[in-house]
Amino acid sequence: MASFPSSSSSSSSSSWIKWFRENYAAPLESVQQLLSGSYVVLVFLLALFIGALKAVVVGPIAGLLLIIGNIGVIIGLFPAHVAWTVYSLIKTKLINAALKFAFLLALPVIFGLWLALSIFGSVLVGVGYGFFTPWVSTFEAFRKDTDKEKFLHSIKDGTWGTIRGSCTVVRDFADFCIHSYPLYLKELRESTGEQSHYSIRITEVPACIVVGLMGLIVDVPLYTAIAIIKSPYLLLKGWQRLLHDLISGEGPFLETACIPIAGLVILLWPLFVIGSILMAIISSIFIGLYGAVVVYQERSFKRGVAYVIAVVAEFDEYTNDWLYLREGTILPKPRYRKKKPSNSSELSVGANSVKGKGNSGPFDAPAMLVPSLAPSRSVREVIQEVKMVQIWEELMMSPEMRGKELVDANILTSEILSEWLKTKGNSHDIVGLGLSSYALLHSLVFSVNSGSTGILLSNGVELTHLNRPQDRLLDWFFHPVMVLKEQIRVIKMSSDELRFLEKLVLFTGNIPSIHDLECGSLVPQDALRSAQIQAISRRLVGMTRSISKFPTYRRRYRQVIKVLLCYSLGRECPQGMPISHSNRLNKSNRSNRSGSSVEIVPADV
Structure with a gap:
């Protein structure tokens, strides 16, 4: 049995502390661990119950919205998909007649699989998303700092957000079926077959x-x-x-x-x-x-x-x-x-x-x-990784920043932006491809001039081979972008050549449009340098075109263009004049803007 320290000791307080630590510190730590474990189990059971309750209430609504929406898109666009595919196979020069015949014979099987698997996948995703997203959101809510935040977010998270998310999934899927798939078929039709021709x-x-x-x-x-x-x-x-x-x-x-x-x-x-x-x-x-x-x-x-x-x-x-x-x-x-x-x-x-x-x-x-x-x-081992959401936000924030610069330079106007939005992005390549390619070029030039070994994001984070997300989708683009960055670094462009590359990228290789914007020849006199710069421009635009086919990118990019449209209207509209009257002002100033000479400033570091 533990003996009490003597009260007559000169260091009685120190003796009492030492005695307490020797006899009661370990049991208290065990009790603390037990209470901590009991708290975790209680939190788990509470989150499990609340998540199950929300899944039963919200799951059927979100799941039905996703299933009905996706199946409606699949069945509604099925005749158009068949017609577009058959027409593209007949028109393409990439394959010979025998291979076209083989593909046409296989099309019934392919489209049958598409119908069966896409409908089955929509049902599976709808059920999984509708019932498990509220559950996971409830468990995520218990990672908040205070108990009050944990309780409030456990009740609120995963309810209305799940329903909105199911609508977003349907919209992204519709974007892929309406926008991305026709773009793939358009590239198939327009391919000349000179570089790689397939025959059988x-x-x-x-x-x-x-x-x-x-x-x-x-x-x-x-x-x-x-x-x-x-x-x-x-x-x-x-x-x-x-x-x-x-x-x-x-x-x-x-x-x-x-x-x-x-x-x-x-x-x-x-x-x-x-x-x-x-x-x-x-x-x-x-x-x-x-x-x-x-x-x-x-x-x-x-x-x-x-x-x-x-x-x-x-x-x-x-x-x-x-x-x-x-x-x-x-x-x-x-x-x-x-x-x-x-x-x-x-x-x-x-x-x-x-x-x-x-x-x-x-x-x-x-x-x-x-x-x-x-x-x-x-969790600590992956904390230094750059997350995909950071890269995605950079892809959206960079075109917005550069777009405002182009609006200030009167290159992008409210008419061009609003027309692109009204025509579902089928016009004005300067908005659909040029702006995002221009923003990507600025990011690469900024990384080169900063001496970065990877890609330097606008928030100061450096994306390299070591900290990049381990994502197969990112692998398709990261290595080509790094190669392109190295090519830009090696050729060491002058300010005039960089300005020409910027305009070439912005107008997606349309040299006549560049001449209309600014008098005089911008093409470098050296034929080799000109070919190198134009090759870099084509690669940049090609990468942007591939990224633009992702349905989520299209939805987010349209939000960026809407922000630029509001910025343009606010800039063109004088103080005190309602924005609704800005169209008349734009029409009166259109002739002045179209004839102005604009200088695009190279990427600043």
Whole structure:
């Protein structure tokens, strides 16, 4: 039994503190940990109840809005999609007549799959988004600072925002169907076929059709069987990994604020497993049809059949690696490529690289959505990453800043901006492509002049290979943008050449428009330098055109143009005059603006 310190001691207070620490500090810490754990469990149960209640109330409304909206867009535009596709295939010069005939034969199957999978996907997304978004929003609310904020946000978050979000999803999907897909078809029609022309002999068409059908008959059932057989392993391995992180306090359980969400992941892990099975089934359809492409590429029916057999073995081997089962596969794996591609020696799986032992399939990984079972990174390990939302905000903020400069220079007027908005962006490339390309050029020049090794954002954050988001979509653009930045740095343009590049980008390569804006020839006298600058301009505009096809970008970009229109009207309208009268003022000053000479200032650093 602990003895009390003597009261006659000269340092009685110090002795009492030392005695208290030795005898009661450890028990108090245990009690504190117990109370902390009880608080986390209470928060989890409360969030689970509130989230479930909101999901039952809000989920059906948001889900029905998304499902009905998307299916309405799909069915309503289906005749137009068929007509646009057939017309584009007939008009394009990129493929020969035999390949056009093969595509036209395959169109009924492709459009049938589009109808079935898009409607099924809309129902699945509608149910998942409508019911789980309120739940997740409730758990996110408990990461606020004060208890009052936690309670208020747990009730409010995920209600009206979920309903608005479902409408936004429908709008973005409609933008893709109405705007992006016709743009892809327009590029197909306008392609000359000079750089890469695809052709096939008419005798090879039956072999492609047979192998494509064989892929559907063989690969879809086998992929489904493998996914279902291995799903119990995925369920148990996932729970094992999450529970290990829970007990050891690693990964998502390292931060106390993230524990409720991580607990929700444990409860919903069976749904992730079901989603993996569905993704495997859906992906197997396209992987089976890819056998027809292998026949075309290899000019061999035999190699197409070998592909149909080999991809099943690759899928089995891939899932074995993910689930830490036996290495390799017992299924036959015939060779279906004459020459192994140079980039197929390694198969990137998550953060690790697994040596490939056979031929690579049509995709980087044979198409089963298997959630990562590797040890999770903690919140602190990813805190230095530049988030996708930061890059997305930069893509919107930079055109707005540069657009206001162009409005001040009388290059962008309210008539041009309002006409672009009224015509759904089908006119004035200076607004749709030129402005965003011009903003991207300024960002690259700013990064070059600052000596940055990556891309320097307007908020001072430097985006490099080390801190960029690990996102496949960003990978498609980050490396080309870095190459373009290096090309701009290497050629070391003068101020006149940079000014010419800015105008060339702004007017999307339309040299006559540049001459109309400013008298005199702006083209550099050196033919080589002129060709280099125009090549950079084409790449910039091409990248912007690719980004503009993303539906979310289109919606956000229209908001930017509306902001610029309000800014232009406010600038053109004198003080005290209502903005409604600005159109008459614009008409009276139109002739003066059209004849003025404008100088675009190079990118400042």
